[in-house]
Amino acid sequence: MSFTVLIPARLASTRLPNKPLADLGGIPMVVRVAQQALKSQASAVVVATDSREVIERCTEFSVRSVLTQSNHPSGSDRLAEACILLGLKDNEVVLNVQGDEPLIDPDLINSVASLLANRPDCDMSTAAYPIDKYEDLLNPNIVKTVLDARQTALYFSRSPIPAARDFGAQPWWTDSTLPRPLRHVGLYAYRVGFLRLFPKLDQAPLEQLEALEQLRALWHGYRIAVHISQGNPGPGVDTPEDLALARQYFS
Numbered sequence: 001m002s003f004t005v006l007i008p009a010r011l012a013s014t015r016l017p018n019k020p021l022a023d024l025g026g027i028p029m030v031v032r033v034a035q036q037a038l039k040s041q042a043s044a045v046v047v048a049t050d051s052r053e054v055i056e057r058c059t060e061f062s063v064r065s066v067l068t069q070s071n072h073p074s075g076s077d078r079l080a081e082a083c084i085l086l087g088l089k090d091n092e093v094v095l096n097v098q099g100d101e102p103l104i105d106p107d108l109i110n111s112v113a114s115l116l117a118n119r120p121d122c123d124m125s126t127a128a129y130p131i132d133k134y135e136d137l138l139n140p141n142i143v144k145t146v147l148d149a150r151q152t153a154l155y156f157s158r159s160p161i162p163a164a165r166d167f168g169a170q171p172w173w174t175d176s177t178l179p180r181p182l183r184h185v186g187l188y189a190y191r192v193g194f195l196r197l198f199p200k201l202d203q204a205p206l207e208q209l210e211a212l213e214q215l216r217a218l219w220h221g222y223r224i225a226v227h228i229s230q231g232n233p234g235p236g237v238d239t240p241e242d243l244a245l246a247r248q249y250f251s
Contacts, residue, residue, distance in 0.1 A: 003093040003113040003189065005042040006082050007033055008075040009049040010099075020054055020099045022243055025250030027061065029237065030054060032102035032250070034063040039106035041113075042095070048082035074213060077199040083192050090193030093117060098186055102246055103234030108187065111227045116189040122152065122225040123194040124217055128182040129229040134171045136183065143184040143212060145226060153224040156184055156212050182226075185233055188214070194222065 009020040009030045016022065020030035027035075030047055037045045047058050050070040058065040066085045072078045079096055088094065095113050097104055108127060116125035128145050136142050140158040148154055155161065162179060164172045173180045190198070204219030206212075217224060237246050 001041060001093075001110075001114055001117050002043045003041075003095055003117075004086070004088065005037040005040065005045040005095045005097050005109065006079050007037065007045070007047045007097050007099050008078045009047050009051070009054050010078075011051045011054065016237070016240065016243060019237065019243075020049070020051075021057060022237070024102055024246055027250075028054075028057045029102050029246070030099045031058060031061045031063050033097060033099055033104065034058070035061075036102065036104050036106060037097050037109060040109040042109065044086075046082065046086065047099070048078050050078070074199065076195065076213065079190075080196050080199055083195060088192045090191065090196070092192045094190055094192055094195060096188045096190070098236065100237040101187075101234065102237065103249070104187070105229075105233045108185070108227075108229055108233045111229070112187055112189045115225050115227045116191070119225040122223040123191060124214075124222065125189040125225040125227065126153070126214070127185040127187050127227045127229055127233065129185065129231060129233070130173075131181040131183050134169070137171075137181050143186075145182050145184045146179070147182070147226055151226050151228065153214075153218065153226050155218065156210070156214055158210055158212070182228070185229070186236075187233075 011018050022029045024032050034045050047065040048068050055065050066082050068078050068081045112125050112127050137160045144161050145156045146154045146161050201220050204216045207215040237243050
């Protein structure tokens with residue numbers, strides 16, 4: 001199995017400005033992410049950024065990076081340009097690791113990449129893990145997914161799915177063989193040819209409603225394989241509170 005990890009990094013963050021360069025124990029966060037990804041089986045780990053400052057800090061820590069355009073509307077567009085800059089072929093696999101996941105599990109990276117390599121019927125792969133708390137099922141900030149019999153995504157939503165009509169306001173999965181609710185993990189593998197195509201697809205109405213870019217693929221008939229992890233792959237850094245916890249960990 002051969003794959004490349006791409007880490008998109010933008011300095012323009014509304015909640016945490018300059019987030020990729022946030023100091024975690026003397027090392028920028030995006031570098032921490034790359035160092036974790038380098039523990040996987042990836043043949044290369046590359047930061048894709050529109051910031052020369054990010055490039056300089058990556059170089060300081062011997063992390064490979066490429067400078068992309070600053071006007072990309074989405075991370076997918078940035079990764080598609082990175083594939084061109086790196087000369088990757090259409091049949092190669094790339095994995096998108098977000099630049100705010102300094103504790104990403106290298107084994108999870110391997111599993112998501114391997115899944116796509118073994119699912120020629122799918123154009124993308126991603127990950128999810130079982131929800132334990134009922135309040136997480138109801139939380140609109142937590143993305144849920146439901147799968148078919150082959151663990152291919154049927155839908156992603158911020159709403160509680162599946163809706164357990166006959167079980168009331170309680171966690172039905174504690175005494176039932178029915179499917180567990182699954183929390184989506186924002187980790188994606190793509191074939192390069194599809195990644196180049198994806199930004200050119202029209203936005204899907206469901207994507208606009210849910211604010212979930214992966215629904216564009218499903219809307220246009222492309223398939224997403226889902227790896228089921230048995231535990232939380234590690235917290236991301238989305239808020240100042242998350243950053244404080246990450247700094248505590250790396251201290």
